[in-house]
Amino acid sequence: MIVVKEVEIDGKKISIETGRYARQASGAVMVRSGDTMVLVTAVAAQEAKEDIDFFPLQVEYREKHSAAGKFPGGFFKREGKPTEKEVLSARLIDRPIRPLFSDAYRNETQIVATVFSYDGENDPDVLGALGASAALSISNIPFIGPIGEVRVARVDGRYIVNPTFAEVEAGDMELIVAGTYDSIMMVEGDAKEVSEEEMLTALRVAHEAIQKLVLVQKELMAEAGVPKMEVKPKDIAAELIADVNALAREKYREIVAQVLAKEERAAANKALNTSVKEALAEKYPEQEKIIATLLHDIEKEEMRERILKDGLRLDGRNTRQIRPITIELGVLPRAHGSALFTRGETQSLCTLTLGTKNDEQLIDGLGEEYTKKFILHYNFPPFSVGEVGRMTGVGRREIGHGNLAERSLKALLPGADVFTYTMRLTSDILESNGSSSMASVCSGSLAMMDGGVPVREGIAGIAMGLIKEGERYAVLSDILGNEDHLGDMDFKVAGTSKGITGFQMDIKIEGISFKIMEEAIHQAKEGRLHILGIMNKAIDAPRADLSDYAPRIVSIKIPTELIGALIGPGGKTIQKMQRDFNCEISVEDDGTVSIASPNNMWVQECKDHIKRMMQTAEVGEVYDGVVARLMDFGAIVEFLPGKTGLLHISEIDHKRVEKVGDFFQEGDKVRVILTKMEGGKYSLSRKQLIKKEPRKPEHAADGSGETAAQD
Numbered sequence: 001m002i003v004v005k006e007v008e009i010d011g012k013k014i015s016i017e018t019g020r021y022a023r024q025a026s027g028a029v030m031v032r033s034g035d036t037m038v039l040v041t042a043v044a045a046q047e048a049k050e051d052i053d054f055f056p057l058q059v060e061y062r063e064k065h066s067a068a069g070k071f072p073g074g075f076f077k078r079e080g081k082p083t084e085k086e087v088l089s090a091r092l093i094d095r096p097i098r099p100l101f102s103d104a105y106r107n108e109t110q111i112v113a114t115v116f117s118y119d120g121e122n123d124p125d126v127l128g129a130l131g132a133s134a135a136l137s138i139s140n141i142p143f144i145g146p147i148g149e150v151r152v153a154r155v156d157g158r159y160i161v162n163p164t165f166a167e168v169e170a171g172d173m174e175l176i177v178a179g180t181y182d183s184i185m186m187v188e189g190d191a192k193e194v195s196e197e198e199m200l201t202a203l204r205v206a207h208e209a210i211q212k213l214v215l216v217q218k219e220l221m222a223e224a225g226v227p228k229m230e231v232k233p234k235d236i237a238a239e240l241i242a243d244v245n246a247l248a249r250e251k252y253r254e255i256v257a258q259v260l261a262k263e264e265r266a267a268a269n270k271a272l273n274t275s276v277k278e279a280l281a282e283k284y285p286e287q288e289k290i291i292a293t294l295l296h297d298i299e300k301e302e303m304r305e306r307i308l309k310d311g312l313r314l315d316g317r318n319t320r321q322i323r324p325i326t327i328e329l330g331v332l333p334r335a336h337g338s339a340l341f342t343r344g345e346t347q348s349l350c351t352l353t354l355g356t357k358n359d360e361q362l363i364d365g366l367g368e369e370y371t372k373k374f375i376l377h378y379n380f381p382p383f384s385v386g387e388v389g390r391m392t393g394v395g396r397r398e399i400g401h402g403n404l405a406e407r408s409l410k411a412l413l414p415g416a417d418v419f420t421y422t423m424r425l426t427s428d429i430l431e432s433n434g435s436s437s438m439a440s441v442c443s444g445s446l447a448m449m450d451g452g453v454p455v456r457e458g459i460a461g462i463a464m465g466l467i468k469e470g471e472r473y474a475v476l477s478d479i480l481g482n483e484d485h486l487g488d489m490d491f492k493v494a495g496t497s498k499g500i501t502g503f504q505m506d507i508k509i510e511g512i513s514f515k516i517m518e519e520a521i522h523q524a525k526e527g528r529l530h531i532l533g534i535m536n537k538a539i540d541a542p543r544a545d546l547s548d549y550a551p552r553i554v555s556i557k558i559p560t561e562l563i564g565a566l567i568g569p570g571g572k573t574i575q576k577m578q579r580d581f582n583c584e585i586s587v588e589d590d591g592t593v594s595i596a597s598p599n600n601m602w603v604q605e606c607k608d609h610i611k612r613m614m615q616t617a618e619v620g621e622v623y624d625g626v627v628a629r630l631m632d633f634g635a636i637v638e639f640l641p642g643k644t645g646l647l648h649i650s651e652i653d654h655k656r657v658e659k660v661g662d663f664f665q666e667g668d669k670v671r672v673i674l675t676k677m678e679g680g681k682y683s684l685s686r687k688q689l690i691k692k693e694p695r696k697p698e699h700a701a702d703g704s705g706e707t708a709a710q711d
Contacts (some may be wrong), residue, residue, distance in 0.1 A: 007216040009209050010161035016216065031131040035119035040131030041112050044141045053293065055101055056108045061128055068366040069117040085365055087399045088416045089125040092149070093132045098188040099508050104233035109141060118366045119237035121164040126151050127614040129178060134217050138225045144510065147185060148213030149178035151208045159205040163613030165261065169607040173198070175503065176207035181214040183511020183560040190407035193499030196521045203517070206612065213518040229517060240284055244294045247276045259316040261388065262345050262433045262481070269299065273542050279572055300486040304467045307474050314482055322478045322530050327538040328453040329450045337451020338548040341443035343478070345433035350443035354550045355422040356596040357586040374501050376425040376439055378402030384432040401437040408441045408461060408502025409496035414454045420553050420594055423453065434480040435463030441494045441502065446535060451550070452543040459501055461494035462530040464520050468509065475520045477527040497532055552603045553596040559615050560591045566613060566644060571696040573642065581606035613641035617682060619674050622689065627668045630660050637684055639672055645682030647672060654692050
């Protein structure tokens with residue numbers, strides 16, 4: 001049976017269809033907006049995966065190039081590994097649905113979203129999240145949904161839900177928001193220094209649209225849904241629970257009340273867990289994993305209770321305090337800019353690399369190809385948390401954290417007319433105990449200032465947490481790793497002193513109220529301004545000069561009709577200039593020519609050469625030329641780049657010249673004047689620039705020694 005449900009969001013119709021495609025999946029829907037169509041399937045294993053302590057959920061998002069009538073790039077002409085856009089889109093699906101499964105559910109579950117049609121206006125990523133929720137909701141998979149997901153942009157003060165790409169480009173805010181009917185589950189986005197109130201307004205607008213998406217899915221469930229599979233938590237003997245509590249509860253209460261470094265706390269927890277397991281090993285054989293789970297729950301409960309009751313955290317701070325911050329600039333002498341930002345036990349070493357237009361990143365996806373001039377890469381090696389791990393390709397988490405930091409920093413980047421460089425920031429996390437992505441925002445901002453990038457001011461980031469038990473809750477500033485792991489929210493805000501530039505929120509419970517969110521966002525501002533104050537003491541304005549090792553780039557503009565002459569046949573002219581001046585030259589369609597080289601002198605020489613090339617030859621003008629070729633009747637002289645003329649043998653000198661080679665060799669410099677232009681040919685003279693010398697005096701015939709007048 002085919003079932004189709006439709007809903008209108010901000011003037012756009014969205015349809016959800018099931019029963020036509022992928023009917024062997026547990027749940028499958030085709031979501032459509034305009035001519036963009038995304039098929040989303042949900043499949044779960046029939047049996048639970050034993051002996052694991054996590055939910056094995058896999059979310060994949062793929063874009064078929066055929067959806068936009070394109071061939072994939074590359075030799076094989078076939079889609080390969082997921083692009084960064086596909087990875088980020090998969091995360092936008094994964095993050096809001098993951099908390100909405102029972103803690104006892106351990107069946108392998110896979111969500112696959114595939115873009116089969118793309119109209120160039122409606123972004124398929126939010127449709128993929130909507131489809132994932134709908135496919136799960138109508139299936140037998142025990143999903144505690146549904147959810148909705150929308151994109152919000154603000155253009156000229158108006159909030160637009162699911163805007164076109166052009167509207168996003170024109171706006172000053174872009175948010176992706178997901179939530180249930182009652183609360184928001186996830187937020188991701190960036191803005192151009194908007195206020196906290198403006199951000200909250202955008203979230204409210206988004207949630208109104210989300211509620212409509214939830215209601216239409218409930219209609220779909222009523223007609224096409226099937227009963228959910230039953231999930232039974234494992235029964236744990238009451239006696240075992242009592243014994244673990246008797247051995248561990250008070251000791252854990254003591255440990256969470258101590259101010260310990262991360263390694264010390266881990267060691268204390270490990271020693272306690274080992275002693276409890278050993279004490280209970282004989283009475284409860286083969287129950288070690290259950291005991292470990294109970295111990296983890298006790299630690300979580302005691303940590304949360306101490307915060308809610310006493311307002312004190314694992315490291316002794318109150319809920320609003322920021323950990324100590326240290327900043328070191330220019331720590332890497334050969335990098336174009338560098339900063340070491342340390343906040344508590346989280347440390348980011350960020351390096352700035354400046355490049356030319358040829359270093360821009362080419363992005364090839366469903367839309368038109370484009371290039372990026374600003375890139376931030378985030379690396380999280382295993383040693384940053386004191387672990388041994390495989391160092392393979394970049395993981396989804398690293399891509400997501402790097403993207404958040406990049407979006408947070410891009411709001412204050414100088415325009416290409418002011419700063420023509422391509423920029424790459426690399427944040428290497430050397431230590432981690434809470435919010436390394438926000439540390440990357442801080443170190444990235446500092447590295448740009450250290451490198452002389454003309455940004456207006458610094459940008460700082462802070463991660464907020466939440467502990468909520470019933471009506472009791474506490475919002476935490478600058479969370480630790482344990483507070484993230486054992487808490488209910490990870491809420492990141494980046495911005496300047498004037499407003500928000502980056503925003504991300506994930507929660508682990510079924511939702512939070514706008515009251516809590518409003519409190520968190522204002523508390524985040526307080527912390528952000530505190531961090532900015534420390535950063536400004538280290539450096540409050542970009543350095544006046546670039547690094548000695550950074551390339552020097554100058555730009556000039558030439559008439560568009562002369563671009564061909566500059567490039568030359570087959571690129572020979574421009575390639576020769578790049579070799580001669582050891583420079584990198586790029587030419588835009590509007591006639592802008594960028595010249596880059598590590599040596600400023602080479603850049604200026606190349607610039608002067610191009611200026612001369614663009615000069616129009618004028619009769620009567622004097623030029624410094626170079627002898628290109630010798631002929632019997634004169635010399636061919638290049639008097640302007642790419643322009644040659646004939647210096648006739650009779651125009652070399654006032655006295656008679658028998659042989660041109662007596663005066664010149666190829667490559668000699670010669671100063672000439674342009675005497676005539678006719679039919680694209682140029683005549684030059686050297687002798688007109690030479691002062692005519694008087695003839696030597698001759699003795700008078702009478703021997704008196706007086707000279708006769710000579711012409």
